[in-house]
Amino acid sequence: MTFKELLKNNIFLKLVFLAFIILIFNISFNKPPTSDVIDNEYQNWTKYVYQNVEIANTEDWFTFISDNSFGKFSIGFPNDWKIDRNVIKDNKSQRIGEFSPGLVKLKPNQSCFDSPWHNETGQSEFISLNDIQVGSLKGKLLIEKAQGFTWSTDGDYIYPHFYCLSNGNNAFVIIFFEKTQKSDNEELNYKILSTLEI
Secondary structure, three states, X not given: OOHHHHHHHOHHHHHHHHHHHHHHHHHHHOOOOOHHHHOHHHOOEEEEEEEEEEEEEEOOOOOEEEEEEEEEEEEEEEOOOEEEOOEEEOOOOOEEEEEEEEEEEOOOOOOOOOOOOOOOOXXXXXXXXXXXXXXXXXXXXXXXXXXXXXXXXXXXXXXXXXXXXXXXXXEEEEEEXXXXXXXXXXXXXXXXXXXXXX
């Protein structure tokens, strides 16, 4: 008796065969994407992993002091950028950002940039403060206007964009120096932040 004839005369075998076909169908169409598909958008990027990084704390988000504790984070940047300690340089070796300061230990009920803005040096001007969310991390984007530096812009002013993102326990603060109040690099900045793990 052939398998076809056996299948035709045996209801139990029919059900088992049907269940097997459905299982194969589901496996082939419900596979998660492979890592090369997930990372395809970032194939020309480098992931920087920082271990045993000193964590800061702050009362006012202006002054940061050592917390005497250490943590880790990782973040991705385009391959042709250079990261020198906390300084971020683009493919023209221009200083375009900083970890400022990087990891921050949150106190109970503390959140990103939750104290009134002030600048003790008087060298910058408040522009805006808005809520942001990148993946599961929530925080704030603070924009200031400040005197330009020869390494940051050809104009008289720069617009530092301070991004603060938090997982509830720690925050991460990074700054990008922009030439305009509305950043031309906003999409790239958020792409960078989407790689952040703290």
